[in-house]
Amino acid sequence: MTQRVLPILFLSHGGGPCFFLRDAKASLFSEMGENSETAHFLRSLNSIYGSLPSAILLISAHWEEKNITVGCQRNGTSLIYDYYGFPSECYAPEFQYHCATDTNLALRVREKLTEAGISSSTSDRGFDHGVFIPMKLAYPSGNVPIVQISLNSNLDFSAHIKLGEALSSFRSEGIAIIGSGSLTHNLRDFGAVGSPPAKATVEFTEWVRNTLENSPHDGGASALEAFKNIARDAPHFQRFHPRVEHFLPLHVVLGAAYPSFSHSALPSCVESNPPIKSVRRIHHKIILGTFSLDSYLFE
Numbered sequence: 001m002t003q004r005v006l007p008i009l010f011l012s013h014g015g016g017p018c019f020f021l022r023d024a025k026a027s028l029f030s031e032m033g034e035n036s037e038t039a040h041f042l043r044s045l046n047s048i049y050g051s052l053p054s055a056i057l058l059i060s061a062h063w064e065e066k067n068i069t070v071g072c073q074r075n076g077t078s079l080i081y082d083y084y085g086f087p088s089e090c091y092a093p094e095f096q097y098h099c100a101t102d103t104n105l106a107l108r109v110r111e112k113l114t115e116a117g118i119s120s121s122t123s124d125r126g127f128d129h130g131v132f133i134p135m136k137l138a139y140p141s142g143n144v145p146i147v148q149i150s151l152n153s154n155l156d157f158s159a160h161i162k163l164g165e166a167l168s169s170f171r172s173e174g175i176a177i178i179g180s181g182s183l184t185h186n187l188r189d190f191g192a193v194g195s196p197p198a199k200a201t202v203e204f205t206e207w208v209r210n211t212l213e214n215s216p217h218d219g220g221a222s223a224l225e226a227f228k229n230i231a232r233d234a235p236h237f238q239r240f241h242p243r244v245e246h247f248l249p250l251h252v253v254l255g256a257a258y259p260s261f262s263h264s265a266l267p268s269c270v271e272s273n274p275p276i277k278s279v280r281r282i283h284h285k286i287i288l289g290t291f292s293l294d295s296y297l298f299e
Contacts, residue, residue, distance in 0.1 A: 003174035007299035016083030045138035060130030078126035099142030116166035164255025179249030191289025220258025
């Protein structure tokens with residue numbers, strides 16, 4: 001049976017377990033609680049694919065290793081509660097996500113990375129909140145296998161585009177590729193609750209939007225070049241990403257969307273994927289003046 005070729009997603013996953021806060025009215029997270037616009041958006045993600053993906057490859061901003069590392073939990077999945085200062089219901093034993101994984105897929109990912117000349121390893125590390133927060137909202141029953149892939153701690157833009165290129169062929173197997181990060185991420189630059197979007201935030205988010213939404217016009221070439229030089233070319237990038245790990249999942253997504261074929265070792269089946277015809281900002285929200293929760297769909 002021929003598998004669907006799935007679209008690719010970049011998600012802004014918010015702050016810690018914010019989208020599960022039962023009463024966020026009096027806190028910094030009043031615009032990111034369980035009844036917020038972004039929480040409702042994340043709950044609707046399953047509708048993007050029409051039917052369930054056969055699996056999800058997810059790159060989270062909250063896992064970095066010296067070499068790309070692929071999650072391979074042979075004894076079941078666990079959660080890493082890598083946030084602090086939240087109510088008790090945001091931690092074990094009350095807060096759980098019993099989701100599936102796929103060790104065979106994890107090993108196949110490593111094979112693809114090796115073919116692309118990318119050194120990698122496996123780990124039985126649990127899922128961090130960049131995985132389980134958006135996925136618990138989208139797939140609360142945990143019925144879609146998830147394989148997490150780390151960032152490289154070198155935080156190199158081109159290297160993460162190449163990572164995405166190497167993963168691209170999985171799209172034609174009905175497997176979803178999702179980058180989970182944040183369009184802006186400078187926790188020291190937040191304004192007050194209810195602050196309007198700062199001018200710099202609008203300028204940066206619109207630069208990203210224009211770059212991505214125009215990218216299908218030349219097969220992604222200009223967007224790939226812009227993202228390789230984003231620290232130099234995008235307005236206010238260093239303000240919103242003093243450290244770039246929360247933006248890098250978008251580099252991986254961009255590479256998966258537009259495999260350049262410049263790497264001869266890339267799997268030949270990448271070429272069977274139809275070209276990306278549309279990139280859309282499918283969720284737009286700026287809170288606290290500078291915190292963008294924008295998400296994008298490549299299809």
